[in-house]
Amino acid sequence: MADDVRTKPQQSANRIVNEPIPDATAGDGITGTGPLVYWRVFRTFVRNSLVRSMGFRANFWLECVSSVCWTIMNLVFFKIVFSYTDSIGRNTGWGENEFFVFLGTTWIITALIQTFVMPNAQEFSELIRTGHLDFALLKPIDTQFLISFPQMVWSNLANLFLGILLVGYAVLRLMADESNPLTLGFTQVGLYLFFILCGLVILYSVMIAMASTSIWLGRNQTLYTFWFYLTNFYRQPMEIYQQGMWGWTLWGFFTFVIPILLVVNVPARILAEPLRPGLDERTWSLAGLTLLVTLLMLGLSRWVFQAALTSYRSASS
Amino acid sequence: MVTRIAPPEKPWRLASPKTMPLIEIDQLSKHYQVYQKQEGLWASVRGLFHRQYRQITALDAISLQVERGEFVAFLGPNGAGKTTTLKILSGVIHPTSGTCRVMGHVPWQRANAYRRRFALVMGQKNQLWWDLPAQESFRLHQHIYQIPAEQFQATRDELVDLLGLAKLMRQPVRELSLGERMKMELTAALLHRPEILFLDEPTIGLDVVAQHNIQQFLKHYQEVRSITILLTSHYMKDIEALCQRVVIINEGRIQFDGSLAEIVGKFDQERIVSLRLADTTGIADLQQFGRVTRSQPPQVQLRIPRSQVTSALTEILNRYQVDDVSVSDPPLEEVFAHLFTQGREATDQGASAPKEDMAGSRRLTGEARH
Numbered sequence A: 001m002a003d004d005v006r007t008k009p010q011q012s013a014n015r016i017v018n019e020p021i022p023d024a025t026a027g028d029g030i031t032g033t034g035p036l037v038y039w040r041v042f043r044t045f046v047r048n049s050l051v052r053s054m055g056f057r058a059n060f061w062l063e064c065v066s067s068v069c070w071t072i073m074n075l076v077f078f079k080i081v082f083s084y085t086d087s088i089g090r091n092t093g094w095g096e097n098e099f100f101v102f103l104g105t106t107w108i109i110t111a112l113i114q115t116f117v118m119p120n121a122q123e124f125s126e127l128i129r130t131g132h133l134d135f136a137l138l139k140p141i142d143t144q145f146l147i148s149f150p151q152m153v154w155s156n157l158a159n160l161f162l163g164i165l166l167v168g169y170a171v172l173r174l175m176a177d178e179s180n181p182l183t184l185g186f187t188q189v190g191l192y193l194f195f196i197l198c199g200l201v202i203l204y205s206v207m208i209a210m211a212s213t214s215i216w217l218g219r220n221q222t223l224y225t226f227w228f229y230l231t232n233f234y235r236q237p238m239e240i241y242q243q244g245m246w247g248w249t250l251w252g253f254f255t256f257v258i259p260i261l262l263v264v265n266v267p268a269r270i271l272a273e274p275l276r277p278g279l280d281e282r283t284w285s286l287a288g289l290t291l292l293v294t295l296l297m298l299g300l301s302r303w304v305f306q307a308a309l310t311s312y313r314s315a316s317s
Numbered sequence B: 001m002v003t004r005i006a007p008p009e010k011p012w013r014l015a016s017p018k019t020m021p022l023i024e025i026d027q028l029s030k031h032y033q034v035y036q037k038q039e040g041l042w043a044s045v046r047g048l049f050h051r052q053y054r055q056i057t058a059l060d061a062i063s064l065q066v067e068r069g070e071f072v073a074f075l076g077p078n079g080a081g082k083t084t085t086l087k088i089l090s091g092v093i094h095p096t097s098g099t100c101r102v103m104g105h106v107p108w109q110r111a112n113a114y115r116r117r118f119a120l121v122m123g124q125k126n127q128l129w130w131d132l133p134a135q136e137s138f139r140l141h142q143h144i145y146q147i148p149a150e151q152f153q154a155t156r157d158e159l160v161d162l163l164g165l166a167k168l169m170r171q172p173v174r175e176l177s178l179g180e181r182m183k184m185e186l187t188a189a190l191l192h193r194p195e196i197l198f199l200d201e202p203t204i205g206l207d208v209v210a211q212h213n214i215q216q217f218l219k220h221y222q223e224v225r226s227i228t229i230l231l232t233s234h235y236m237k238d239i240e241a242l243c244q245r246v247v248i249i250n251e252g253r254i255q256f257d258g259s260l261a262e263i264v265g266k267f268d269q270e271r272i273v274s275l276r277l278a279d280t281t282g283i284a285d286l287q288q289f290g291r292v293t294r295s296q297p298p299q300v301q302l303r304i305p306r307s308q309v310t311s312a313l314t315e316i317l318n319r320y321q322v323d324d325v326s327v328s329d330p331p332l333e334e335v336f337a338h339l340f341t342q343g344r345e346a347t348d349q350g351a352s353a354p355k356e357d358m359a360g361s362r363r364l365t366g367e368a369r370h
Helices: A002-017 A035-055 A056-083 A096-130 A133-137 A143-148 A155-176 A186-212 A222-236 A244-257 A261-271 A282-312 B013-016 B041-049 B083-088 B132-145 B149-163 B178-190 B208-225 B237-243 B260-267 B283-288 B306-319 B330-350 B355-365
Strands: B023-036 B050-065 B070-073 B097-102 B119-122 B196-200 B228-232 B245-250 B253-259 B270-277 B292-298 B299-305 B321-326
Touching: A035 A056, A035 A143, A035 A155, A056 A096, A056 A155, A096 A133, A096 A143, A096 A155, A096 A186, A096 A222, A096 A261, A133 A143, A133 B119, A143 A186, A143 A282, A143 B050, A155 A261, A186 A222, A186 A261, A222 A261, A222 A282, A244 A261, A261 A282, A261 B178, B023 B083, B023 B196, B050 B083, B050 B097, B050 B253, B050 B270, B050 B330, B070 B083, B083 B097, B083 B228, B119 B178, B132 B178, B149 B178, B149 B208, B178 B208, B208 B228, B208 B237, B228 B260, B228 B292, B237 B330, B245 B260, B245 B330, B253 B260, B260 B330, B270 B306, B283 B299, B299 B306, B306 B321
Parallel strands: B070 B228, B070 B245, B119 B196, B196 B228
Antiparallel strands: B023 B050, B023 B097, B245 B253, B270 B299, B270 B321, B292 B299
């Protein structure tokens, strides 16, 4: 083994010497950090995490099965609820089918967050604690991008398909409703998808900002707990909070301070039209607010992230 | 205290019109606030509400210049500030005060143009994807550093060839040995052909063969590519094999900066003379020539002041029947150990914080920084 390496340099020496010695300005030749670079890196992350999860096949299927089971139990629970009542809240329009659009949307968003965002937020916190964030800081690419996407837990995507199925089923039922049928246009479906994206950005921003605090705290293991609290609040139509002092307080807090109530409510309202025919004024004002909040939260998370990085201490050697 | 010796002139430096050093560090300091943990449960509970911090000085106003193509070793005990220096130079952490420029960039501004031109390899941390073959991590680097496909392949094949990694490319990193992993780490770090390579204890924990392989590789690579390498290590073998220039750091200060030969000349005033005698009579009298460090007749080992070695040897060969004789330098470890203690004594004489205390608090926080 030692001989191997000792003799090798002589053999390959010529090959290297023939190449130009890098000069001082060599690195400045490439300045493009366009979207294409980010796309290629993202694709590699997708590839690597896929290869990785396939490497642990049994684990992959177990995770799929357990999360699908949990989701189906969730559905059964709401089936039972709707055997006692016709709608969630009085005159809100959230009947069984409308609510199943809402529920399916929740699954879609939750699945996407748990596939793409949560593993990375968690990992980011871990990188800080162990000092492995060093490597991310060395790379000539946006650090926030680099830590936001490397890990993807693909088994969590199983619920995405269940969500799509549920939304599709409930929408078809609503369209077939004889007394007050739902009519959908492309614009509405487009807006639905767009506001799902906004919801994802809001949740991403909240989680990344939370994870960034690990730099000051040393470690932050409350991420999943925090995520659990969030999901508990955003998975309900916001109308249920709109009564009494406590209800309105919660509503105000989760709409304006930590605006997670907008995440599912806005796209679900746009698609299910609980107060049809047509989208009411309220839905439009919430949509406007969501747009604003999305940009604001993204900016805020970026600011927190950058501020945190300057305090990074790089644990251990 | 600091011995500044200009690095030797290099042919390529004469050819280059630039006179600015590649790395310029001026009065760089780094202080940490470290939470003082008290012993015991009750104290820990109190610590939840009221914390005491103390300041640790990792770097104390160091100044240093490195020219293009140099191979510099940072040497010092644990916690001396070697790793901190490398981390500041690579932009991972911000210094508390002082200035620093590397290839015209301020490292901690983390400009992409700067980050494309250097690499950092740490023996204690790995950056390759643990569950995947190293090849997948290499591909990721290719995209991050925007290495053209042809150049990527050529560089990778060359490194894989030099380090003898061809057979390991398809194995998940977690199944590689420590030495193999370190070679993979080096490959990953060199794929974008950095002009400066920062190496933080690259041979730590490796066996002699693996250490030797990596030394050979670094030596060869540095020579043909004439890149600049800054290395920290605990292994004197690394430094003996590789570096023309040695910077000794202790307690955040530079104690010495010069060539290895100078250190040996300056701090090592004795030579080791080993004798094998054919006739052991009068063996006790040998101590008149120097300090007897080992006596296992017929073998004797003596320490003789450098200036007297010749005369003493003549005398000994005259008086005794000697089968075998050899003269050697004391091991480098010894020289450095001596140097480090000197530095410590100097600091202790000043009214600074006791050393023990400092080491203790580092260990307790579990986040010791070098």
